[in-house]
Amino acid sequence: MLLKEIKTLILQETIIEWRLRYAINGILLYLVSVIFISYLSFRSQVSSLNPVIWNTLFWIIILFTAVNAVTKSFIQLNRGRLIYYYSIANPAAIILSKVIYNTILLIGIGFTGLMMYSLVLGNPIDDLLLFMVNLILGSAGFAGVLTMNSGIASKAANSTTLMAVLSFPVILPLLLIIIRISKNALEGLDWSASYGPIIYLCAIDIIVITISTILFPYIWRS
Amino acid sequence: MAKLTFDFKKNWWKLIAVILVFYTVIGGFLIKVPRIAIVQESVRNQFFHVSMWFSMMILLTTSLLFSIRYLAKSKMKYDGIAEEFAYMGIILGILGLATGSIWARFTWGAWWVNDAKLNGAAICMLIYLAYVILRNSIEDEIQRARISAVYNIFAWSTLLPLLYILPRLTDSLHPGSGGNPGFNIYDLDNNLRLVFYPSIIGWTLLGIWIIQLRVRVKEIKSKLEDIS
Numbered sequence: 001m002l003l004k005e006i007k008t009l010i011l012q013e014t015i016i017e018w019r020l021r022y023a024i025n026g027i028l029l030y031l032v033s034v035i036f037i038s039y040l041s042f043r044s045q046v047s048s049l050n051p052v053i054w055n056t057l058f059w060i061i062i063l064f065t066a067v068n069a070v071t072k073s074f075i076q077l078n079r080g081r082l083i084y085y086y087s088i089a090n091p092a093a094i095i096l097s098k099v100i101y102n103t104i105l106l107i108g109i110g111f112t113g114l115m116m117y118s119l120v121l122g123n124p125i126d127d128l129l130l131f132m133v134n135l136i137l138g139s140a141g142f143a144g145v146l147t148m149n150s151g152i153a154s155k156a157a158n159s160t161t162l163m164a165v166l167s168f169p170v171i172l173p174l175l176l177i178i179i180r181i182s183k184n185a186l187e188g189l190d191w192s193a194s195y196g197p198i199i200y201l202c203a204i205d206i207i208v209i210t211i212s213t214i215l216f217p218y219i220w221r222s
Numbered sequence: 223m224a225k226l227t228f229d230f231k232k233n234w235w236k237l238i239a240v241i242l243v244f245y246t247v248i249g250g251f252l253i254k255v256p257r258i259a260i261v262q263e264s265v266r267n268q269f270f271h272v273s274m275w276f277s278m279m280i281l282l283t284t285s286l287l288f289s290i291r292y293l294a295k296s297k298m299k300y301d302g303i304a305e306e307f308a309y310m311g312i313i314l315g316i317l318g319l320a321t322g323s324i325w326a327r328f329t330w331g332a333w334w335v336n337d338a339k340l341n342g343a344a345i346c347m348l349i350y351l352a353y354v355i356l357r358n359s360i361e362d363e364i365q366r367a368r369i370s371a372v373y374n375i376f377a378w379s380t381l382l383p384l385l386y387i388l389p390r391l392t393d394s395l396h397p398g399s400g401g402n403p404g405f406n407i408y409d410l411d412n413n414l415r416l417v418f419y420p421s422i423i424g425w426t427l428l429g430i431w432i433i434q435l436r437v438r439v440k441e442i443k444s445k446l447e448d449i450s
Binding site: 145148149152155156157158162165166168169170172173174200203204207208211212215218219221 | 348349361372379382
C-alpha cells in the first residue's frame, strides 16, 4: 500500500518535472556555468591542478547545485497542490517519494557534473567504481538532509536563505566523510581503507532518512 | 516590605550549585595537579573547558527531550523550556570554545588549529545558531514551536556522528586522542577527579537555575500579554 503510493508519487513527480522542463534545465545550466567559471578561474593551472583541490572543488560545486535543486521540493510547491497532496496522501509516502526522487535527481546531477568537470578540468580518478559508489551513497544522504530541511524552511519566512543556513551545518559531517572516501578513490587506495568511512556514510544515510520519515508528519500537519 | 527568606526544601539545589561553582573555581586553581607532559599546569582547564562541554551536552540533550515531549503532548510550556535549554547550551558551548581557544594559544601556540574535534565543536555551534535563526523567522507561535522542535531533533541526531564518529576517523591533536596525553581514563588521577566531576554538576545546576529564571520571566510576560 505504502510502496504503491510512493511509486505513484515518484512517477507523478517525474511527469511534472518532464512537462515543466525549465526547472531541471535551469539546474543543469547552473551546474555547467559553475564548472565553466571554475575552469576559467583556474585557467593557467588546469594542467597541474592538485588532486586535493580538484576533489574539494568538485564536491563544493555538487553541494551548491544540490541545495539549489532540492530547495524547490517544498518551497516552490504552490498552495493548491500542497492541500491536494495533504488530502490524498500519507505523509510518510510523500517524504519518502521526495527523498527517492531527489536521490535519483542528485545522482543524475552528479554524473553529468562529473562528465563536464572531467572534460574541462581533467580526471585524476584512479578507482572509478569507488568514486561512483561514493557518489550514489552521498546523493542519498544529501537528498535526505536537504529534502527535510526544505520542508522545514518552507514554513518560515525568508526560506531560501534559511534553507542554506539550516542545511550547511547539518550536511557538513556527511560532506567530510564523502570527501575522505573520494580522496581514497582519487589516490586508488585499496578498498579496505574505505570500508570504515563507507559504513559510517551508510549509517548516516539510514539515520537521516529514518528521522525524516518519523518527523515529517509533524511538519506536514501544520 | 517583603522578608527575604530561603525555602530550603525547594531551593537546596541552588545552594549546591553555588557551592560547587565556588569549589570548582577555588579548588581548580589551588589543588595539586599531576605533571603531564606538554599539558602541565594547563590541565586545570579541564575543570572549565571540558566540564562546560559536558554540561552543554547534558543541557542540549535535555532540550531534545523537551522537544520530543512537545511533539507528543503539544503543550506550549515544553517548547519554551526546550528553547531555553538550547540557549543555555549555546552559551556554555561558546564559553567552552573560548576557554579551549585560550588553552590552545598557550599549549599549541595558536588560537585555532584545523582539527576534527575543534571543527566539530564549531559546527555544533553553527547548528544551534541556525536553530535560533529558525525560531526567529517563524511568526506563528504554534507553527514555530512545532517546526523548531522538528529541527532540534533532526539536528541533534546528525550531531551525534559529527561529535563521536568523525574524530575517531582522524588523528587528532586534541588531548585524549591520537596518542596525546590528556584527559582519558588512564591520565585522570584522583585529585583531578575530585574537582572534575563536581564541576560538571556545578555548571549544569547553574545553567538550570538560569533557565528556570528565564522560563519564569517568559511565563510572566505571556500572562501580561494575555491581560492587556
